[in-house]
Amino acid sequence: MRVSAKADYAVRAAAELAAAEEGPVKGERLADAQDIPLQFLEHILLELKHAGIVRARRGAKGGYWLAKPADEITIADVVRAVEGPIAHVQSSPPESIEYRGHAEHLQEVWIAVRANLRAVLEHVTLADLVSDHLPAIVENLVSQPDAWAAR
Amino acid sequence: MRVSAKADYAVRAAAELAAAEEGPVKGERLADAQDIPLQFLEHILLELKHAGIVRARRGAKGGYWLAKPADEITIADVVRAVEGPIAHVQSSPPESIEYRGHAEHLQEVWIAVRANLRAVLEHVTLADLVSDHLPAIVENLVSQPDAWAAR
DNA sequence: GCGCACCTGACTAAGAAGGTCAGGAAAGTC
Protein backbone atom coordinates (compact mmCIF):
# COMPACT_ATOMS: atom_id res chain seq x y z
CA MET A 1 0.00 0.00 0.00
CA ARG A 2 2.83 2.36 -0.70
CA VAL A 3 3.79 4.65 -3.52
CA SER A 4 7.25 3.86 -4.89
CA ALA A 5 9.97 6.43 -5.43
CA LYS A 6 9.67 5.76 -9.11
CA ALA A 7 6.00 6.66 -9.27
CA ASP A 8 6.56 9.75 -7.16
CA TYR A 9 9.43 10.84 -9.41
CA ALA A 10 7.37 10.19 -12.53
CA VAL A 11 4.52 12.38 -11.38
CA ARG A 12 6.87 15.15 -10.29
CA ALA A 13 8.72 15.14 -13.60
CA ALA A 14 5.41 15.15 -15.47
CA ALA A 15 4.28 18.11 -13.39
CA GLU A 16 7.38 20.05 -14.41
CA LEU A 17 6.65 19.27 -18.03
CA ALA A 18 3.06 20.38 -17.61
CA ALA A 19 4.25 23.70 -16.23
CA ALA A 20 6.86 24.27 -18.89
CA GLU A 21 5.96 26.85 -21.50
CA GLU A 22 6.71 25.71 -25.01
CA GLY A 23 9.63 23.74 -26.23
CA PRO A 24 11.40 20.61 -25.05
CA VAL A 25 12.83 20.47 -21.53
CA LYS A 26 16.14 18.72 -20.94
CA GLY A 27 16.24 15.72 -18.64
CA GLU A 28 18.90 17.47 -16.62
CA ARG A 29 16.63 20.42 -15.93
CA LEU A 30 13.86 18.13 -14.73
CA ALA A 31 16.31 16.25 -12.53
CA ASP A 32 17.56 19.49 -11.02
CA ALA A 33 14.14 21.00 -10.50
CA GLN A 34 12.84 17.95 -8.65
CA ASP A 35 16.07 16.61 -7.18
CA ILE A 36 15.95 13.26 -8.90
CA PRO A 37 19.05 11.24 -9.92
CA LEU A 38 19.45 12.01 -13.62
CA GLN A 39 20.17 8.55 -14.92
CA PHE A 40 17.33 7.03 -12.99
CA LEU A 41 15.00 9.73 -14.26
CA GLU A 42 16.00 8.96 -17.84
CA HIS A 43 14.78 5.41 -17.44
CA ILE A 44 11.52 6.67 -16.04
CA LEU A 45 11.05 9.16 -18.86
CA LEU A 46 11.67 6.36 -21.32
CA GLU A 47 8.83 4.39 -19.78
CA LEU A 48 6.58 7.43 -19.93
CA LYS A 49 7.49 7.77 -23.56
CA HIS A 50 6.63 4.15 -24.31
CA ALA A 51 3.31 4.68 -22.59
CA GLY A 52 2.61 7.61 -24.93
CA ILE A 53 2.61 10.20 -22.18
CA VAL A 54 5.67 12.18 -23.19
CA ARG A 55 7.57 12.70 -26.39
CA ALA A 56 11.24 13.45 -26.85
CA ARG A 57 13.84 14.69 -29.27
CA ARG A 58 17.59 14.10 -29.07
CA GLY A 59 20.49 16.41 -29.70
CA ALA A 60 21.08 20.07 -29.07
CA LYS A 61 17.75 21.78 -28.40
CA GLY A 62 16.31 18.36 -27.60
CA GLY A 63 14.39 17.35 -24.53
CA TYR A 64 11.02 16.07 -23.39
CA TRP A 65 7.48 17.39 -23.63
CA LEU A 66 3.98 16.09 -22.96
CA ALA A 67 2.42 14.10 -25.78
CA LYS A 68 -1.05 15.42 -24.92
CA PRO A 69 -2.53 18.53 -23.31
CA ALA A 70 -1.89 18.54 -19.57
CA ASP A 71 -5.60 18.46 -18.80
CA GLU A 72 -5.95 15.14 -20.61
CA ILE A 73 -3.34 13.31 -18.55
CA THR A 74 -4.30 12.09 -15.10
CA ILE A 75 -2.03 11.10 -12.26
CA ALA A 76 -3.38 7.58 -12.62
CA ASP A 77 -2.05 7.48 -16.18
CA VAL A 78 1.42 8.40 -15.02
CA VAL A 79 1.46 6.02 -12.08
CA ARG A 80 0.19 3.13 -14.18
CA ALA A 81 2.85 3.78 -16.79
CA VAL A 82 5.62 3.07 -14.32
CA GLU A 83 4.02 0.82 -11.71
CA GLY A 84 1.46 -1.15 -13.66
CA PRO A 85 -2.09 -1.62 -12.42
CA ILE A 86 -3.08 0.29 -9.33
CA ALA A 87 -4.30 -1.75 -6.35
CA HIS A 88 -3.49 -5.37 -6.92
CA VAL A 89 -3.91 -7.98 -4.21
CA GLN A 90 -1.24 -10.68 -4.16
CA SER A 91 -0.31 -9.59 -7.69
CA SER A 92 -3.78 -10.22 -9.09
CA PRO A 93 -6.55 -7.76 -9.82
CA PRO A 94 -9.20 -7.89 -7.09
CA GLU A 95 -12.02 -8.79 -9.45
CA SER A 96 -10.31 -12.06 -10.35
CA ILE A 97 -9.77 -13.36 -6.83
CA GLU A 98 -12.10 -15.91 -5.29
CA TYR A 99 -12.41 -16.00 -1.55
CA ARG A 100 -13.58 -18.97 0.43
CA GLY A 101 -15.23 -19.49 3.77
CA HIS A 102 -15.93 -16.46 5.87
CA ALA A 103 -13.66 -14.21 3.83
CA GLU A 104 -16.11 -14.23 0.95
CA HIS A 105 -16.96 -10.54 1.09
CA LEU A 106 -13.36 -9.48 1.22
CA GLN A 107 -13.36 -9.19 -2.53
CA GLU A 108 -15.92 -6.41 -2.37
CA VAL A 109 -13.79 -4.59 0.16
CA TRP A 110 -10.77 -4.60 -2.12
CA ILE A 111 -12.92 -3.52 -5.04
CA ALA A 112 -14.16 -0.60 -2.96
CA VAL A 113 -10.61 0.29 -2.00
CA ARG A 114 -9.58 0.37 -5.61
CA ALA A 115 -12.61 2.43 -6.61
CA ASN A 116 -11.78 5.00 -3.98
CA LEU A 117 -8.15 5.16 -5.07
CA ARG A 118 -9.27 5.72 -8.63
CA ALA A 119 -11.72 8.39 -7.51
CA VAL A 120 -8.73 10.52 -6.64
CA LEU A 121 -6.03 9.46 -9.06
CA GLU A 122 -8.17 9.42 -12.19
CA HIS A 123 -9.68 12.80 -11.52
CA VAL A 124 -6.61 14.87 -10.89
CA THR A 125 -4.91 15.92 -14.11
CA LEU A 126 -1.45 17.34 -14.53
CA ALA A 127 -3.09 20.66 -15.34
CA ASP A 128 -4.89 20.57 -11.98
CA LEU A 129 -1.67 19.70 -10.22
CA VAL A 130 0.26 22.70 -11.47
CA SER A 131 -2.63 25.12 -11.08
CA ASP A 132 -3.66 26.45 -7.70
CA HIS A 133 -6.93 24.63 -7.77
CA LEU A 134 -7.23 20.92 -7.18
CA PRO A 135 -10.56 19.22 -8.02
CA ALA A 136 -13.32 19.52 -5.44
CA ILE A 137 -13.07 15.90 -4.41
CA VAL A 138 -9.46 16.39 -3.35
CA GLU A 139 -10.12 19.71 -1.65
CA ASN A 140 -12.89 18.12 0.36
CA LEU A 141 -10.80 15.21 1.50
CA VAL A 142 -7.84 17.40 2.34
CA SER A 143 -9.91 19.87 4.33
CA GLN A 144 -10.82 17.28 6.94
CA PRO A 145 -8.22 17.74 9.69
CA ASP A 146 -8.31 14.00 10.23
CA ALA A 147 -6.78 13.46 6.84
CA TRP A 148 -3.50 14.97 7.98
CA ALA A 149 -3.16 12.87 11.11
CA ALA A 150 -0.61 10.10 11.08
CA ARG A 151 -1.77 6.66 12.02
CA MET B 1 -0.02 0.24 -4.44
CA ARG B 2 -0.58 -3.41 -3.79
CA VAL B 3 -1.87 -5.50 -0.95
CA SER B 4 0.64 -8.15 0.11
CA ALA B 5 -0.16 -11.81 0.56
CA LYS B 6 0.55 -11.36 4.23
CA ALA B 7 -2.05 -8.65 4.69
CA ASP B 8 -4.59 -10.61 2.70
CA TYR B 9 -3.91 -13.73 4.79
CA ALA B 10 -4.14 -11.75 8.02
CA VAL B 11 -7.57 -10.36 7.18
CA ARG B 12 -8.84 -13.74 6.05
CA ALA B 13 -7.65 -15.45 9.21
CA ALA B 14 -9.17 -12.69 11.31
CA ALA B 15 -12.45 -13.12 9.45
CA GLU B 16 -12.49 -16.80 10.33
CA LEU B 17 -11.89 -15.94 13.96
CA ALA B 18 -14.69 -13.40 13.86
CA ALA B 19 -17.04 -16.03 12.54
CA ALA B 20 -16.03 -18.68 15.04
CA GLU B 21 -18.51 -19.31 17.81
CA GLU B 22 -16.89 -19.50 21.20
CA GLY B 23 -13.63 -21.06 22.11
CA PRO B 24 -10.14 -20.98 20.66
CA VAL B 25 -9.57 -22.00 17.05
CA LYS B 26 -6.44 -23.95 16.15
CA GLY B 27 -3.98 -22.44 13.69
CA GLU B 28 -4.30 -25.53 11.57
CA ARG B 29 -8.03 -25.05 11.18
CA LEU B 30 -7.54 -21.45 10.09
CA ALA B 31 -4.87 -22.52 7.63
CA ASP B 32 -7.15 -25.18 6.18
CA ALA B 33 -10.20 -22.98 5.98
CA GLN B 34 -8.37 -20.23 4.10
CA ASP B 35 -5.72 -22.27 2.34
CA ILE B 36 -2.74 -20.55 3.92
CA PRO B 37 0.62 -22.24 4.62
CA LEU B 38 0.45 -23.11 8.30
CA GLN B 39 3.91 -22.04 9.40
CA PHE B 40 3.61 -18.73 7.61
CA LEU B 41 0.22 -18.17 9.16
CA GLU B 42 1.65 -18.78 12.61
CA HIS B 43 4.08 -15.91 12.15
CA ILE B 44 1.24 -13.69 11.05
CA LEU B 45 -0.92 -14.66 14.01
CA LEU B 46 1.97 -13.87 16.28
CA GLU B 47 2.14 -10.36 14.87
CA LEU B 48 -1.59 -9.98 15.31
CA LYS B 49 -1.15 -11.07 18.88
CA HIS B 50 1.60 -8.53 19.53
CA ALA B 51 -0.65 -5.87 18.08
CA GLY B 52 -3.34 -6.84 20.57
CA ILE B 53 -5.79 -8.03 17.96
CA VAL B 54 -5.88 -11.71 18.82
CA ARG B 55 -5.13 -13.73 21.90
CA ALA B 56 -3.90 -17.29 22.11
CA ARG B 57 -3.53 -20.26 24.39
CA ARG B 58 -1.17 -23.18 23.94
CA GLY B 59 -1.63 -26.83 24.49
CA ALA B 60 -4.52 -29.19 23.96
CA LYS B 61 -7.71 -27.15 23.62
CA GLY B 62 -5.57 -24.17 22.75
CA GLY B 63 -5.88 -21.88 19.75
CA TYR B 64 -6.54 -18.29 18.80
CA TRP B 65 -9.45 -15.91 19.35
CA LEU B 66 -10.12 -12.23 18.91
CA ALA B 67 -8.98 -9.99 21.74
CA LYS B 68 -11.92 -7.64 21.20
CA PRO B 69 -15.45 -7.89 19.84
CA ALA B 70 -15.44 -8.27 16.08
CA ASP B 71 -17.28 -5.00 15.59
CA GLU B 72 -14.45 -3.10 17.27
CA ILE B 73 -11.74 -4.34 14.93
CA THR B 74 -11.43 -2.76 11.52
CA ILE B 75 -9.66 -4.09 8.47
CA ALA B 76 -7.29 -1.16 8.78
CA ASP B 77 -6.24 -2.41 12.23
CA VAL B 78 -5.40 -5.81 10.85
CA VAL B 79 -3.56 -4.52 7.81
CA ARG B 80 -1.55 -2.06 9.87
CA ALA B 81 -0.57 -4.78 12.31
CA VAL B 82 1.24 -6.72 9.60
CA GLU B 83 2.18 -4.09 7.03
CA GLY B 84 2.74 -0.97 9.05
CA PRO B 85 1.24 2.37 8.08
CA ILE B 86 -1.14 2.39 5.16
CA ALA B 87 -0.24 4.62 2.21
CA HIS B 88 3.33 5.74 2.58
CA VAL B 89 5.17 7.54 -0.19
CA GLN B 90 8.82 6.60 -0.57
CA SER B 91 8.62 5.10 2.93
CA SER B 92 7.53 8.36 4.54
CA PRO B 93 4.08 9.48 5.59
CA PRO B 94 2.67 11.92 3.06
CA GLU B 95 2.20 14.72 5.58
CA SER B 96 5.95 14.85 6.21
CA ILE B 97 7.07 15.18 2.61
CA GLU B 98 7.98 18.56 1.16
CA TYR B 99 7.60 19.03 -2.54
CA ARG B 100 9.42 21.65 -4.56
CA GLY B 101 8.78 23.48 -7.78
CA HIS B 102 5.66 22.64 -9.68
CA ALA B 103 5.04 19.45 -7.73
CA GLU B 104 4.04 21.44 -4.67
CA HIS B 105 0.43 20.32 -4.59
CA LEU B 106 1.31 16.67 -4.96
CA GLN B 107 1.34 16.36 -1.19
CA GLU B 108 -2.35 17.17 -1.05
CA VAL B 109 -3.05 14.54 -3.65
CA TRP B 110 -1.32 11.83 -1.62
CA ILE B 111 -3.11 13.00 1.50
CA ALA B 112 -6.41 12.69 -0.35
CA VAL B 113 -5.47 9.23 -1.55
CA ARG B 114 -4.75 8.13 1.98
CA ALA B 115 -7.95 9.66 3.29
CA ASN B 116 -9.95 7.76 0.72
CA LEU B 117 -8.19 4.51 1.53
CA ARG B 118 -8.97 5.02 5.18
CA ALA B 119 -12.57 5.84 4.38
CA VAL B 120 -12.97 2.22 3.37
CA LEU B 121 -10.51 0.33 5.53
CA GLU B 122 -11.31 2.04 8.80
CA HIS B 123 -15.03 1.67 8.40
CA VAL B 124 -15.31 -2.00 7.64
CA THR B 125 -15.12 -4.12 10.76
CA LEU B 126 -14.57 -7.84 10.98
CA ALA B 127 -18.20 -8.13 12.06
CA ASP B 128 -19.28 -6.40 8.84
CA LEU B 129 -17.05 -8.66 6.82
CA VAL B 130 -18.57 -11.90 8.05
CA SER B 131 -22.13 -10.59 7.98
CA ASP B 132 -24.05 -10.25 4.76
CA HIS B 133 -24.12 -6.50 4.98
CA LEU B 134 -21.12 -4.34 4.25
CA PRO B 135 -21.27 -0.66 5.27
CA ALA B 136 -23.11 1.68 2.93
CA ILE B 137 -19.93 3.34 1.72
CA VAL B 138 -18.63 0.04 0.42
CA GLU B 139 -21.95 -1.00 -1.08
CA ASN B 140 -22.13 2.28 -2.94
CA LEU B 141 -18.65 2.00 -4.37
CA VAL B 142 -19.13 -1.61 -5.34
CA SER B 143 -22.43 -0.99 -7.05
CA GLN B 144 -20.86 1.22 -9.70
CA PRO B 145 -20.18 -1.13 -12.61
CA ASP B 146 -17.03 0.85 -13.33
CA ALA B 147 -15.55 -0.35 -10.09
CA TRP B 148 -15.29 -3.89 -11.40
CA ALA B 149 -13.55 -2.98 -14.63
CA ALA B 150 -9.88 -3.80 -14.92
CA ARG B 151 -7.57 -0.99 -15.87
C1' DG C 1 5.16 -36.30 32.30
C1' DC C 2 3.43 -36.45 27.85
C1' DG C 3 1.33 -34.69 23.93
C1' DC C 4 -0.61 -30.80 21.91
C1' DA C 5 -0.43 -26.36 20.01
C1' DC C 6 1.47 -22.02 20.14
C1' DC C 7 6.14 -19.23 20.15
C1' DT C 8 10.36 -17.72 18.22
C1' DG C 9 14.57 -17.05 15.85
C1' DA C 10 17.37 -18.36 11.96
C1' DC C 11 17.55 -19.25 7.43
C1' DT C 12 16.66 -19.00 2.33
C1' DA C 13 15.38 -18.19 -2.58
C1' DA C 14 13.43 -15.10 -5.57
C1' DG C 15 12.09 -10.77 -6.86
C1' DA C 16 11.62 -5.79 -6.59
C1' DA C 17 13.48 -1.17 -5.50
C1' DG C 18 16.51 2.16 -6.42
C1' DG C 19 20.01 3.14 -8.51
C1' DT C 20 24.83 3.31 -11.49
C1' DC C 21 27.76 2.39 -15.74
C1' DA C 22 28.93 2.25 -20.35
C1' DG C 23 28.10 2.86 -24.70
C1' DG C 24 25.03 3.74 -28.96
C1' DA C 25 22.15 6.68 -32.00
C1' DA C 26 19.76 10.70 -33.63
C1' DA C 27 19.65 15.84 -34.04
C1' DG C 28 21.58 20.02 -34.45
C1' DT C 29 25.90 23.25 -35.04
C1' DC C 30 30.21 24.87 -37.08
Added chain:
DNA sequence: GACTTTCCTGACCTTCTTAGTCAGGTGCGC
Protein backbone atom coordinates in the same frame (compact mmCIF):
# COMPACT_ATOMS: atom_id res chain seq x y z
C1' DG D 1 31.57 15.83 -42.10
C1' DA D 2 33.25 16.30 -37.53
C1' DC D 3 31.65 17.46 -33.10
C1' DT D 4 28.61 18.25 -29.45
C1' DT D 5 24.51 17.53 -27.29
C1' DT D 6 20.89 14.91 -25.53
C1' DC D 7 18.10 11.07 -25.57
C1' DC D 8 18.07 5.71 -25.75
C1' DT D 9 19.08 1.16 -24.05
C1' DG D 10 20.82 -2.83 -21.88
C1' DA D 11 23.67 -4.64 -18.30
C1' DC D 12 24.94 -4.54 -13.85
C1' DC D 13 24.79 -3.87 -8.79
C1' DT D 14 23.38 -3.55 -3.87
C1' DT D 15 19.98 -3.62 -0.51
C1' DC D 16 15.45 -4.69 1.11
C1' DT D 17 11.16 -7.12 1.00
C1' DT D 18 8.34 -11.01 0.18
C1' DA D 19 6.87 -15.37 1.05
C1' DG D 20 7.91 -18.70 2.83
C1' DT D 21 10.55 -23.19 5.46
C1' DC D 22 13.18 -25.39 9.39
C1' DA D 23 14.20 -26.52 13.85
C1' DG D 24 13.57 -26.36 18.04
C1' DG D 25 11.61 -24.13 22.64
C1' DT D 26 7.75 -23.22 25.91
C1' DG D 27 3.51 -23.36 28.27
C1' DC D 28 -1.09 -25.80 29.05
C1' DG D 29 -4.14 -29.52 30.08
C1' DC D 30 -4.84 -34.14 31.27
